[in-house]
Amino acid sequence: MRSVRRVPVKALSKKIKKHLRKLDRKHKANQIRRNKKDAVLAEKRHLGSKDGPPHLVVAVPLHGGLDMTSLLNLVQNSEGNILHEDDSKNGKFALVSPKMKQRWCFVQANRDDLHSLLDLVKVADTLLFVLDPEEGWDNYGEYCLSCLFAQGLPSFVLAVQGMNEIPIKKRNETKKQLSKMIEKRFPDAKLCHLDTEQESALLLRQISTQKQRHLSFRDRRSYMLAHRVDFQPSDESGLVGTLKVSGYVRGQELNVNRLIHIVGHGDFQMSQIDAPPDPYPLNPRVHKPKVKRGQDVEMADDAGNCAEMEEDVKVLMKADPSAQESLQCEVVPDPMEGEQTWPTEEELNEAEESLRLKVQKKVQKGTSAYQASWILDDEENEGEDDSEDDSDDDDMDDDQEYAMDEPISEEEEGSGQEEESETVTIPDSTRDDKYDENLDEAEEEQMLEKYKLQRQDEMFPDEVDTPRDQLARIRFQKFRGLKSFRTSPWDPKENLPRDYARIFQFHDFFRTRKRIFKELAADENEGAMVGWYVTVHITGVPLSVLEHFNQGSPLVLYSLLPHEQKMSVVNMLVRRHAGNSEPVPAKEEIVFHCGFRRFRAAPLYSQHTSADKHKSERFLRTDAAVVVSVYAPITFPQASVLMFKQRSNGMHDLIATGSLLSVDPDRIVIKRVVLSGHPFKIMKKTAVVRYMFFNREDVLWFKPVELRTKWGRRGHIKEPLGTHGHMKCHFDGQLKSQDTVLMNLYKRVYPKWTYDPYVPAPITWVKSEVQIDPTEVDME
Template sequence: MGQGEKEGEREALALHCCYSQGLPATCHAIQGLEKLGTKQRNSAKKATQKTIETRFPGERLHTLDSLQDGGSVLRFISNQKRRAVVCRDMHPHLLAESTQFIPSKENEEVGTLEVSGYVRGRPLSVNGLLHIPGLGDFQMTQITAPPDPHPVKARLHRPPAVMDTGEEREGMAEEIKVVAVADPAKQESLDREVELDPMEGEQTWPTEEELAGAVSRLQTPPTGQPLRPSEARRVPRGTSDYQAAWIVADSEDEDEEEGSEGEEVPVDDESEMDTESVTYGDTEKYDAQFDMEAEEQQFELLRAERENAMFPDEVDTPQDTPARIRFQKYRGVKSFRTSPWHPRENLPRDYAKIFQFENFSRTKKRVLSQEDNEAALPGWYVTVQVKDVLKPQAEALDPLSKPLVVFGLLEHENKMSVVHFVLRRCDGSSAPVKSKERLVFHCGLRRFSASPVFSQHTTGDKQKYERFFPREGVCVATVFAPIGYPPQPVLVFKPVLDTHQLLAVGTLYKVDPDRVVCKRIVLSGHPFKIHKRSAVIRYMFFNRGMSSTIQ
């Protein structure tokens, strides 16, 4: 930002993201004041100081136009008290000063990546996993300690005349020491999910014949009129034939509207619809390439959000669909707060693939208190050898032009589970956000995309499902994600065209697959007669069979 310039959108977004992620101690400096006159110099310095005061109260602005100013800034930085960033300091990490890729003898496209730098945070264990942002999780083979290129105390016995000779390089090679070598028996596994065993569950999974019989029975409704085989329905992307048979062909069906974006396909279509083609036009030719269908979808989404805010959870009973089919996934309860609900009831099959803690708080305390006697301590200059790295991935890394920070993972942090985040929407986001919409999460040291389920942040054994991300207050977003230990800051972005828009900020709440999120619906009707203890409601049910189903 230039002298006297006001804070723009990009600067405000960058500062807001830095604030939400957590900032260490800061130092503020300004350059170019000597080129201005005395009056302009004072006004520019006051304007910059005012801008800093809005976000960094009490911070001092330094000038940096001469060597004396540089010395003053360095003395200020050296005497400044460090401000801890908990999420960063609880993990071992190092800022890469150099990287080197060594291809393997069997396959030149895969090899070992050597990353050199100073260890910060916690001690780095060779038996743990290493996370490289943008690449993923990797195992380490060994950690070595080469000579420190920037020692605090220079070696007086080393003459300057031989600093660049071959003898000196040979001496440095001899000084490389092996700090630790990975032990296959103790090394963390890269497995993210539990291998599914169909014979281990309490309930026998249906066979293919039973599933086919269920589909044939469901295709013949009680009215006796079978469905047409080529009847088009709106189904979520990736839905199987068996799942599609359970979806009611109703455009106003709120039960399936939270799924992924669907498209009109026949029920017997065997295509898996794994990909989706989206074309974005040039913003300068907006009128010529106006997408009416996309605008209509956005309008319908906005109308649904407003309707949900005015009439929360209210659903009209369809006249052409029996209530036992329309509401087959729901149960009648007397009280949402006091009615019992077992957290292990009717779990999806994917729950067998995730990890769960018996006591998450106790596990976190144990993991953070672990010590490895063979780990590289903070402050050491080390070279970490990362195995099984692809050559294109290694070539994309350039520590000189783009800083690279690698993180050591704590125990279980590469395992998948049900993770909950407490989020609050940013002021600049105005577009409606539906549950299960694809979003991008920046959580601590990780970045991933997921389709969160929103729910209320309340106490109790059940939390109410939110169809849309509320514009005010906080809510809980639940996703399948790698395990993390709080506190960790979270930034949520919404993909918009070819960029990402900051949607919400928050923190990691907990890792708990037993947190029950219930979707509530309230059947609506027109009051006909109201008595002291009862009422007669019209247009809630349209035949006797419907009313006897919902009890």
């Protein structure tokens, strides 16, 4: 008989629970996967449908020799589609397909206007890149692609027209070359041909069914592209008034109580949101007046007018003054806040006298004050190495028998000690005259020039020359010495500039961002829904905005999240653009494209580290990521950052790309300067150093600061020698004659208030053939 194995009940229950937990995890993973798939399908079906906004397609020509008119005409003539011409001169039209239940809005981008191109990409659902069949794209097309990739690309389609016009023998070779060119920028992308109406229908189907790519800075904000704009003056001059912008709501719901940002023009308030009839309906309704028998023609006309009145504009929302956000962007500083008393003249004089301390030393009788100043202190003798010669120790014991613990007779104590030792007081300026008598000033100047010539090629950016026409303690009065750059404390609220009284600051920026995003997710159905065609009434808008739109430039609107109109210190993490070899010095005005904003400012560069303090950079380097700090309106990450340098001829060169890091005014950026000196006379652990300072007062002022050398020695200043800046220094070891003594000084730096929301339109970009060596550019 076969034996039956008995399994304990507890072990069986554990096995069943483990199996059930495994099945639960599997079902949960399948459910999450199914929900994500359904969300993607719902997004595809919503975009371009009757309940969603039309599919916004921006056609971008990447070559100057392309004829966009013939391509757009081919798309318009698709069979079975209803054409709505909005602005045929500027290449704007709408297509409605009742068969596919889809609708599209096509806009042709002006490749010569970089700002218009970037603004259209901010709101586009799909980019239609049009390539040349032989060359693909030119230099300007490559430059535009670099800017678009840095800003963030939505879904895109590659199309080429005119491939059938190429001879059959060269057609295959041309296709291979074009495919190799496309793989560098667009891996795994398919190229669509547009030569027939059937191919244009396939293009529309691909645009409608492809997966949508998201841009981080527009996922949590509502935005719209203006289709119609009207201006109603509010004053007698007619320069300021209410701007009525009509368009489709995209992204998120549009709340009338929030602020709205017109890209390139500033922040404004909304007063009202209307709901006019949809200009591109998927199923247009035909109103046929019903005429009864016996009813005359005039009654029929009245019935038609009533039908038109039903389609009048409906008011959706009006702004609530109590709940509407304010346009205040700066804090009004209080001049009496943080008032402090300044030291009196008596306190300043006492501080000066404290630097001139007198030193008392016990030396042999007959020793002059000049000789006594060269005798080492007891602390220095105790710090000497034990590896000195025995003969030196014996001589020291013979000369200083009075310091031993052996008993001494009264006669020796009365006669010998008085003859061999006495107490000498050394004032601050004891040996100035005698030391300067042996100093050759001509030789000093000659050696100084020699050192400067030798150091020209080896000087690193932080090393500076001490000025000779100004006291160093005045030139570097804002600097301080640190025992350790990494561990030394630095109060972020100490000695703040006046501009810090004008900005806003978060107690915890990332926590506030998380709370605001959570509130936005909870506030549903509070405004105009996504896909509605609305008219937004924007108050206090200048007339120049309407003129900008009438010239053919796109008008893009973005709603602002709470606090995004307020000024603060914005930190951006950027990296040098590979196509630009020219260094960008500090204090130069740069054009920023940060998310949906565009402004000008002179940035402050610093290193990107995990420490609390960050060293400042002189210019934007090519080898590592750099943090750029500017005064700018608050923007919540994530947001892309583009930095452009303005040429003198009006062109904008892309110099760096990156992303928004944080909004933190407490981020400490430290500037370091290094003062260097050279050893003049070298003893065992002491040395006379010159050329670091050039007067006695500076040596006394910087005496507490620690010294270091390029060969790793550390020390400190003991006392000044003479009046020409020579000083006696003590180190932890003997110096080498070729060594250099350094002193590190640190100062916190702040960005300058150079924020300017107005950015002039750039002219067409032309590739610069001049290559500049960064090492030849003055870093100051």
